[in-house]
Amino acid sequence: MKNTASQKEGMSREEELTYRQLASAFIQEMIDGLNNVKDPKMRITHTGICVAHTHMHRFYYWHSFRKYDYRDVGAACVFLAGKSHECPRKLSHVVGVWRDRKDRKQLATENARNEAAQIIVLLESMILQTIAFDLNIHLPHMYVLKIMEKVEKASNTSNEF
Numbered sequence: 001m002k003n004t005a006s007q008k009e010g011m012s013r014e015e016e017l018t019y020r021q022l023a024s025a026f027i028q029e030m031i032d033g034l035n036n037v038k039d040p041k042m043r044i045t046h047t048g049i050c051v052a053h054t055h056m057h058r059f060y061y062w063h064s065f066r067k068y069d070y071r072d073v074g075a076a077c078v079f080l081a082g083k084s085h086e087c088p089r090k091l092s093h094v095v096g097v098w099r100d101r102k103d104r105k106q107l108a109t110e111n112a113r114n115e116a117a118q119i120i121v122l123l124e125s126m127i128l129q130t131i132a133f134d135l136n137i138h139l140p141h142m143y144v145l146k147i148m149e150k151v152e153k154a155s156n157t158s159n160e161f
Contacts, residue, residue, distance in 0.1 A: 009066055020057065023070035026101065048082055048086075054139075075098040075120050075123075091121070
């Protein structure tokens with residue numbers, strides 16, 4: 001990506017890529033923590049995971065990594081993706097997993113947890129504004145699966161002769 005907010009503030013492409021990788025890894029850690037439930041129906045779907053990553057990348061095109069902690073934005077992206085893709089999580093659960101991944105000591109008090117919840121909700125609002133409330137994300141997965149199905153059918157047909 002060229003001309004992102006982070007690059008305009010002097011961050012190199014390599015440094016920005018490193019932060020994007022850290023943010024993606026943190027989102028995956030959040031998902032793993034939230035999906036640690038017995039009922040598979042209560043897990044955040046693969047589509048929801050992809051959408052959380054997409055929200056993060058879109059947010060950081062317009063906002064700098066130097067201004068917004070990738071762990072805070074990652075948690076907000078997971079929270080938003082869960083709500084927009086039929087696998088919502090309670091804010092308290094998101095804050096709990098976020099706390100465990102970010103800094104246990106910092107959020108030991110009830111007041112600190114409330115402040116963390118406010119940060120996630122504020123960032124969720126910023127993400128929505130940044131993406132112009134466009135929650136309709138077209139992921140390539142369905143197209144790839146259809147193509148694979150056609151290739152498999154063609155392969156099976158050619159093997160019959």
